[in-house]
Amino acid sequence: MKTTRKLAWAIIPLAVSVNLYADQQILDDLVVDGSACIGQDCVNGESFGFDTLRLKENNLRIKFQDTSNSSSFPTNDWQLTANDATNGGANKFSLDDxxxxxxxxxxMAGAKNNALFVASNGKIGLGTSLPVVEMHVVDGDSPTMRLEQDGSSGFTPQTWDVAGNETNFFIRDVTNGSKLPFKIRPNAPTNSLYIDTDGDIGLGTASPDAQLHVIDSTSTNLSTSSVLVENTNAARNSVLLELAHAGNSYLKMSNTEASPTVAFWLLGSRQDGTFSLTNNVGGQVFIVDSTGNITTKGTVTANNVLLTSDVNKKENFQTINGTEILGAISKLAISKWNYKSQSASEQHIGPMAQDFYKLFGLGGNDDKHISAIDSAGISLAAIQALYDLNMKKDQQIEELSNRISDLEMKTK
Known part of the structure; x- marks a missing residue:
């Protein structure tokens, strides 16, 4: 075991020559019972105050020079540096590799208190000595973290800021005009935006059941919307919502009541080129084909319904024979009935589409439908034929009346 030795210097004889500038090598432990000053500017009678070790000169460095000579041992040298050695250099304290x-x-000199603070529990404070989370940043105005890709690896430089203040939490695209593509306002509701483990996104819910699931508990009437898509561009024509699919594409509207009359409606475009309205009760109840022909499974209640009848939109005109139509109508069976999808109390009067098609060769897209415009046209043609027939009858009656009057005059 090494022991501490205190050297008591005797009076050196004047005849002994001493080199005061020679290096001193101590081949044992060195214990200094007091303070030590190292550097060219240390003076006799140095006032240390509470300093135990003082470095004092114009270039202050502590170098750790590893002399390991085996390839299996680390040999990197390190240095603690106080201030740059050049004129106008930085006032700083650094660790150099x-x-x-x-x-x-x-x-850097002038750094504020607790610029970097590592608590006993390992939490890091930036601007605070009381970090309450793993990384705690404190500042008086918009504490910010910057992510800067500087181009040193060959990629395009790009800088982002992540920051927050009393107005909002935001991400700033510094490189492109400091735009703010993402914001969260203070007091936003819980789960305003939620991304589940399967990638489903919830707006207002932490249990999204679809790729995008929106829950709204604020809309109470028709004047407010849960989802609003608005185009503020001055262009008059714009697609605000597109549903795209290789097959049938539907928009589903569900009624979540306990026992709804209709649980859901499907509004969509089908592979056969038609646009349809379908529900879980009556199936496909309304169809519009590619040319605008409309087929409905139920009845149509007219209320200022306008049918396109512009002569400029028509062609292949043919003259009809009203008398023949009137004769055909006389053969058309008219009965009273109800649709199978309706109750027996919902009665209607009319012909069967098969009979109508057989007699007139007209009827929607096939022999199972009757076009409203065709039935109206047949009725008008029949009315004209009846009018002509009545006019002829009236003329015959007038002629007979005149002949009777002439005979009566002759017999007198």
Whole structure:
């Protein structure tokens, strides 16, 4: 075991020559019972105050020079540096990687209190000595974290800021005009935006059941919307919502009541080129084909219904024979009935589409439908034929009346 030795210097004889500038090598432990000053500007009678070790000169460095000579041992040299050695250099304290020629850690003079604080529990405070989470950033105005890709690896430079203040939490695209593509306002509801483990996104819910699931508990009437898609561009024509699919594409509207009359409606485009309205009760109840022909499974109640009848939109005109139509109508069976999808109390009067098609060769898209415009046209043609027939009858009656009057005059 090594022991501490205190050297008591005797009076050196004047005849002994002493080199005061020679290096001193101590081949044992060195214990200094007091303070030590190292540097060219240390003076006799140095006032240390509470300093135990003082470095004092115009270039202050502590170098850790590893002399390991085996390839299996680390040999990197490090240095603690106080201030740059050049005129106009930085007032700073740094840790230098001597062998690597890098300075991974620097503190600039004037840094505020607790600029970097590591608590006993490992939490890091930036601007605070009381970090309450793993990384706690404190500042008086918009504490910010910057992510800067500087181009040193060959990629396009790009800088982002992540920050927050009393107005909002935001992400700022610094490179492109400091735009703010993402914001969260203070007091936003819980789960305003939620991304589940399967990638489903919830707006207002932490249990999204679809790729995008919106829950709204604020809309109470028809003047407010749960989802609003608005185009503020001055262009008059714009597609605000598109549903795209290789097959049938539907918009589903469900009634979540306990026992709804209709649980859901499907509004969609079908592979056969038709546009349809379908529900879980009556199936496909309304169809519009590619040319605008409309087929409905139920009845149509007219209320200012306008049918396109512009002569400029028609062609292949043919003259009809009203008398023949009137004769055909006399053969048309008219009965009273109800649709199978309706109750027996919902009665209607009319012909069967098959009979109508057989007699007139007209009827929607096939022999199972009757076009409203065709039935109206047949009725008008029949009315004209009846009018002509009545006019002829009236003329015959008038002629007979005149002949009777002439005979009566002759017999007198």
């Amino acid at each position: 001597i062998d690597g020629g890098k300075t991974p850690f620097t503190i």
